[in-house]
């Protein structure tokens with residue numbers, strides 16, 4: 263018997279040993295019994311010396327050779343991921359596989375599409391008589407160039423039949439459809455900065471080279487990506503293109519199809535149907551697809567011959583997974599590029615401070631696009647409007663109302679941005695001051711007037727709008743603050759003739775909704791857009807010329823040290839929607855703190871000033887990127903229980919296994935959002951300037967928690983490395 267170490271979906275930090283009569287190559291999928299249940303597993307190592315009693319080792323039940331194994335590079339990526347995020351390897355491996363490959367069943371490989379042409383002996387044959395004109399046309403087609411069956415069928419619906427006949431005669435030559443195909447030239451000539459960016463990256467083919475493409479909104483970053491992608495694809499290498507879910511718009515896909523019409527493209531995101539996802543995944547692994555476009559999970563796509571990675575909107579928080587395996591896809595992408603020896607381009611108009619800092623340290627090469635690409639597009643003018651002494655009508659000052667009215671009269675497109683969906687963020691009793699909180703979360707319930715509900719935006723809880731206060735019985739309940747629905751309503755009164763369209767998670771539940779919204783806007787059937795983040799990201803509405811930000815001040819009071827960075831990026835993104843093509847744009851931001859650094863930098867549209875000041879502050883506080891952090895979290899039904907587990911671990915470690923001197927531990931403290939979906943959440947922060955020390959400390963914590971969890975079975979714990987949530 264040969265013993266194998268297998269990765270399977272169980273919460274154990276070590277791999278499991280199973281036996282098989284022959285040695286199986288690493289990366290082979292198999293099925294095994296674990297506690298009587300049949301489960302899928304991946305061979306990690308063969309020919310191992312078992313550390314347990316041989317008589318207890320079970321055999322591997324089935325081997326799915328599938329004609330293919332998970333490649334070594336992929337396994338290295340997963341080993342690193344599990345180690346870095348302190349997560350059970352078997353569970354990490356399964357999380358990185360599409361559903362089809364997580365089942366203990368064989369999976370058919372996607373069919374390789376073929377191209378056909380006449381063989382040498384075929385060319386010596388007389389063509390079918392011209393009176394059979396369709397058959398004749400098929401032959402002609404085969405004679406001129408290699409074609410796909412699909413193309414032949416356009417000549418004759420029976421093409422498959424004839425092709426088959428001729429194939430049997432030996433008259434046909436076949437070859438696989440190339441993954442890349444021909445790439446037409448771009449419609450645009452790259453401008454000087456774009457060209458410089460592209461050539462700098464091209465100079466680093468076949469080696470690890472990280473770039474930060476820092477380009478203002480509309481500066482043509484996408485064109486730069488496409489230019490390098492084309493070059494890499496033409497060398498028969500594959501490209502991995504990662505972007506935030508919300509940016510994977512029909513608009514972007516249309517641009518991709520236009521630029522790479524003959525390139526086999528695999529799209530991988532959370533809404534790709536399971537079967538399709540498995541097949542796309544395999545296409546990438548087998549090299550049938552040359553281009554992989556996807557959201558964070560696509561970072562785990564095995565690739566045959568990777569030549570370039572692009573991470574668009576690299577600062578976006580959606581690259582971080584906030585459940586189970588808490589990985590940061592952008593960081594893993596950089597690791598992967600290093601391991602594969604290929605260049606990686608991180609692009610953003612407002613880079614993450616982590617990436618920006620790396621350019622300052624010389625770790626990443628900075629490439630800059632400082633002007634809008636479209637010849638007539640101009641940066642918008644950004645105005646801060648101090649509303650401290652202005653009367654507001656449902657959130658609107660008079661100046662903003664006049665701006666919106668004037669723009670409507672002149673036929674412009676306006677956008678009112680607000681990061682809060684629903685009608686109003688809270689309901690409040692005018693008599694006793696009672697507010698309606700979610701029973702499961704530390705959050706107020708949001709009023710959804712049309713649906714007649716109060717809803718929690720953090721868990722599933724909802725209830726009918728109460729008609730009186732549960733505390734005092736008073737019936738006078740007031741909606742406080744504004745949500746997108748209320749703003750929409752206010753705008754309908756203000757501009758009764760305008761066509762107003764609200765875009766948020768409530769109005770667009772389906773992917774198709776977007777296509778419809780987009781075409782409405784492009785056909786100029788909308789005068790005013792009201793919306794949340796959804797509107798702000800990745801969309802290009804050429805005639806949008808007025809953007810109004812109603813109230814973003816709330817984020818300024820957050821205790822999260824990343825709040826200013828996040829707000830700045832968000833507002834730059836929103837402002838960037840204005841003046842994209844041939845109209846100049848204006849942005850108006852209502853605020854009670856116009857002097858705040860975030861707003862000042864926004865008005866000056868100066869990322870560099872902002873980043874420099876913010877980094878100086880982080881350095882002073884010893885915060886990332888000047889230190890490395892991990893959060894050890896615990897949740898339980900009560901805060902006391904949650905904190906108790908952490909306190910016990912803290913104490914035990916302090917007494918018996920002191921952490922390295924460079925590591926400091928802080929806590930336990932409640933999370934900023936202490937209660938979520940019925941659980942109280944506490945955490946301890948570990949922080950160090952030395953990454954190795956930090957990881958060593960996390961391992962110590964991990965073994966203590968594993969030991970203590972038996973004493974506190976009601977408390978769950980988890981480790982979040984490089985946490986974004988506080």
Ligand code: ADP
Nearest residue numbers: 450451452453479480481482483484485635636
């Ligand atoms: P970003 O990704 O930086 O926001 P895009 O690549 O979407 O910018 O480009 C913004 C607009 O400018 C698009 O409409 C694009 O077609 C156009 N554009 C990009 N590069 C050029 C160029 N070199 N010449 C003319 N137009 C360009």
Ligand code: ZN
Nearest residue numbers: 700703718721
């Ligand atoms: Zn809730």
